[in-house]
Amino acid sequence: MTTAATASTAATRSRRDFSATSADLRGFREVQRLAYACAEAVAGQLKPGVTEREAARMQRRWLRERGVTDWFHLPFAWFGDRTAFVNFRIPLQFFPTDRALEPGMPFILDMAPVYQGYTADIGYSGCLGLSPLHDRLLADLEAHRELLLREVRERRPLREIYEDVERLMVRQGYANRHRAYPFGVIAHKVDRVRQRRWSPTLFGFGTQSLKGLASDALHGHREGWSPLWSPYRFSDHPPQPGLWAVEPHLGFRGVGAKFEEILVVTDSRDPEESAFWLDDDLPHVRRWQEEKAA
C-alpha cells in the first residue's frame, strides 16, 4: 500500500501524460479532506432521534458555510438497514428519509461537494454506539482498498476487477451492495467542474457534473471506455487515466459499510505512479493503522 508520504511525493512529480497537474491534485485533495472533515463533524453531532434528512441538511450547511456552492451530488445519509440498501428497488429510495437514528444503528454519510472547481466524492461509515459487527465490516474493507489498487496497477480490465472485488466480498461473507447503485457501479469518474454563479441540481446531482459525466460518456463511447465502472460489458476495458471515485460497499444482514475516495489513474509505465490513492490520511485508513498499531 502506498503511504501518505509516497503518495504526496508521487503527486508532486510532473505527469506529462495526464492532464491533472500537481496543483490540480492538491485541489482535489483539499476538497476531499474538507468533505471528510465535514463527515467527521456531522457524525460527531449525530445522536438518537436525528433523522436522515436532518443529517443530510447538517452536511449541506457545514459545507456551504465553508464555501461549497456546487455539488457532484447533494449529501446523502443512510441509517439502520438502509446502510445496506435493504429492499431498494428504485433510485429515489437513496434520498434521505425521516428514519430516525437509534442507539446501535449503523449510518453512512455520503457527499460530493465541488469546491473551487474541484470535486470530491466521499463515503463515511459509522455506528452510534459500539458494534463489533460493524467494526468487522470496516476492518474488512481494507482488503478491498488494497485489491483495487493492486489490480488497477496491473491494468486489468475494470469489469474483471469488479468481479474480483465481488468474489472477495462473497468470500468474506458479505453481499455486494454497490450493485444497488445506478448501473451497479463500484466507481465513477470525477473531474474539474467549471464554476458558475448558478449551479442547479437535477435529482440531487449537480448539472455541471452531470454535463462532465455525459461528455465523458460520449468520448468514452467513441473510444471504447466508460466513465462508469460497472459489472457490464461497457466496463470491459483497462483503467482509463483520470480520477475515479471508488466506493466498495459491503452489506451484511441489514448492516452496510463503505468508504469512498479518489483513486488517481495515470498512463505512467511505472506501476507505482500508474495508480495511487489521492490521499492516505483519511479516517478509515487511520483507523486501520491504529488497529494494527494496537
Place this chain on the structure above:
Amino acid sequence: MSEAVGESGETSVSTALEGARERRIATGGIELSVAELGDPARPTVLLVHGYPDSKEVWSRVAPLLAERFHVVLYDVRGCGRSTAPQPLRGGYTLEKLTDDFLAVADAVSPDRPVHLVGHDWGSVQSWEFVTVPRTQGRIASFTSMSGPSLDHFGHWIKKRMTRPTPRRAAQLLNQAAKSWYVYMLHTPALPELAWKGPLGKRWPKILERVEKIPAGDYPTASLPTDAAHGAWLYRDNVRTRLRHPRTDAYAHCPVQLITPTGDAFLSERLYDELEQWVPQLTRRTLPAKHWVPRTRPDQLAAWIEEFVTAKDEGDPAKEVAARGRYADRFGGRLVLVTGAASGIGRATAFAFAEAGARVVVVDRDAEGAARTADMARLIGAGAAWAEAVDVADEAAMEKLAEKVAAEYGIVDVLVNNAGIGLSGSFLETTSEDWKKVLDVNLWGVIHGCRIFGRQMAERGQGGHIVNTASAAAYQPSKTLPAYSTSKAAVLMLSECLRAELAGQGIGVTAVCPGLVNTSITTTSHVAGVSPEEEKRRQSKAARLYGIRNYPPEKVADAILRAVVRNQAVVPVTPEARGSRALSRFAPRALRAIARIEPL
C-alpha cells in the same frame, strides 16, 4: 407461615425422582409432600405440576436442572403424596393454592426469591402467584408452559365477545372447541367415577397413543385420585375467574412463555396480547404436543437454565440477544449446516445464528467455515463452531457426529446442504465425474441423514432435517444429467424419510432453490470440454446468475420458514416454483424446455 413437619429428610420419594429428599410441609389444614434435588445453596427452581399429574411429571426435567440449581417439586394439594382439603369444594381456590406456594417457598428458600416453573394447571396457578401483590419479592422469574392466566383468559374472551370480528370469532370458537374437557369436568360426580374407573385405567395408553408420551414411570399409581381431586381446580376457579377477571393481573417478575404449537387443549392465539400484562416477556415456541415436560425435557431444561441464569445474575450481557424473526423457535437450539463456508449454506447458518441458535458449521473449506462461524457469533448465535469435514467421507462424518454429540449435544436441526455442480452432456460425463457428484450430492446427504437422523430418533425429542435438493430435481435438462439425477434422488430420499420419521416428531424438508447467485457456478465442473471452454462457460453462468441475482439469504429465509411450518417440498425462486407447477400439470412443456441448449 408454616413450619416443616416431620423432617424425615433423606428418604427417597419415589422411583421416578431418584435421589430426591422429601419433606412434608403443613399449611392451612393439609400436608404437602415436597421433594428437593441439588445443592440448596444454589438458586431455587420450583416446579409446579398440572392436571391430572403429580410432581413426577417433572421426573425427566428435574435431574437435568439439579446439576445447576436447587430444584424443588411439590404435589399440589390432593395429588400424589399431599393430603386433600376437607371438604373438597372451596378447598382449591387460587387464594389457597397461593398459600401453599408461599408455605413451600418460605420453607425451601426463606432468604432468596424462587424461580417458578409451571406446566398446565401448575402454570395457571403460577400466573396467580406472579400477579398478586402478596408474593412480590418472592419470585425471581416464571417459566410458563401450556397454562394461561385465568384472568388474562377472561379478558381475552371478553374482548372477542364484545367486539367480534370474523377473525376474533374464529379464534373464540377454536378455543371453545379445544376446551371440551373443561365442560365435562364441571358435571358433578361423573368425572370422579370415570377417573376411578375405566378412564384411569386406560389413561397411560391414551397418553402414549394420542400425546406420544414415551411409556415408563409416568403416570404414577396415584393418577385416579389426583385426577378426581383435581377436578375441583376447575370447579372452584374457572367460572368465577372467567366471568370476573381481575383487572390488575400484571406480572411483577420476568416471564418466559413456552408455547407448544401442537397443543390440543390451548390455542396459540391465547397469548397474542400477553405483552400488555407482562412487561418483561420472552417467548419460546416448540413443535410438540401438550405434555412437553415428558416429551421435550432436554429443550425445556436448556431454556429454563438459560432464563433462570440470566435473571438470577441480572446480567444484561447474558440476556437473550437474538432478534431474528424466529428467535422464539430457534433460540438456544443446536443447528448443523453442511457446506456452510459459502452460498446457501453460509446464509442458512447466518439466519439460524440471527435467531439465536447454536450453530455447527461444516465444510471441506476450513477457512471459509471458520469465517462463517466467526460472523455467526457476531450476529447473535448462542455459540458457533467450525468443523472441516468432507460430507462424502463416511468415517469422517461418523467421527463428526460423535464429537458433536459429546461436546455440543444432539442436533435439533440438520441442514444437509453441501453440494457440487456438474454440467455437460451425458455421453461426455465419465464415470469418475458421476462418482464425484454422487459422492457429495447424494452420499453426503445419506450419511448426514443416517448418522445424525439416528441420533435424533434415539433421543426421541423431535427435530428437523432439511436437505438441499434443486429445481433440477424435477426439471430435466440435457446439460445437467448427473447433477439433476443426484438432486432427484435427494428429493425422493427426503420424501421417504419424511414418511418414516413423522411418527417420531422429526420433520424432513427438501428445498429446491432454483437459480441462486452463489459460487456453485464457478466451481462446477463441465464434462467433456477443454479447460478454456470450461472457464468460459463458468464465467458465463456466473454472469447469468449474477444478472438473475437471487440472493442466498432468501433461500435461507425459506429454509427457516420451512422448518417452522414443517413443509415437505419447498421450491424457492419463482422459476423453481413455476417449473414445479409445470412438472405436475404440463410435464411435456418441461420436456421441451429440457432440449434447449442454454449456454
